[in-house]
Amino acid sequence: MDFQFNTGNKVDGDARMEAHFETRFRERLERFKPRLSRIEVHVRDTDGTRREGPDGIEAVIEARPYNGDPLTASDRAATPEEAVGSALQKLVARLDATFGKADRVRK
Known part of the structure; x- marks a missing residue:
């Protein structure tokens, strides 16, 4: 599994x-x-230099299965660590749901 991490210029x-x-x-x-x-993980600053809100950083994660459409999850938070952590939790839930359904159909 390849891993790619990208950040916006801010x-x-x-x-x-x-x-x-x-x-x-x-x-x-x-x-x-x-x-x-x-x-693929993409982290960007959504509010520029304002930094007034608690959700100024957005993380978008894309998981690419071998035989299927990409699955994405995203979240916003005050720091990259919080945004990525929350998006990762959402992605794990989405992968569980997607692959769990696929496993049930195969049986």
Whole structure:
């Protein structure tokens, strides 16, 4: 499973942050590994320099199954860590629902 981490030009995404998220994703998505070819994470600042609201950072995660349409999950929060964490929780739930249904149909 390939992992790609992208940040907008207003989000400070360094190599350490990318390594942290990659480790976290690989741990959480280990059981889906045989079914996923790629994970892409996009983190961007949605409100520019204002930083007034609690949801100024958006994380969008796209999981690409080998034989199927991409699945996405997103969330907004005050920090990249919070936004990615919440989006990851949503993605795991979506993968459980999607692959669980596929497994039930096969039986």
